[in-house]
Amino acid sequence: MVGKWTCTMTMKNPTLQDQGVYKVVATNKNGTHSVEQNYVLSCTANEVFKTQ
Known part of the structure; x- marks a missing residue:
């Protein structure tokens, strides 16, 4: 158990x-723990058009 x-x-x-798989590795005297996290960019936008 590395810890929480x-x-x-x-x-x-x-x-x-920036999309892809990121790997986080934590190491201390008790051992090593690694976690892989998938990251996918999701973007929503509301556009407002102004006319003169």
Whole structure:
């Protein structure tokens, strides 16, 4: 048992190139634990058009 930790990855201005599988590895004196996380960019946008 390595321990319980929460890790948050914050991506600023993500793009389609940032999609993929990210692997997080935690190591201490008790051992090593790794987690793979899939990341897929999903974006929704509401566009407002103004006419003069």
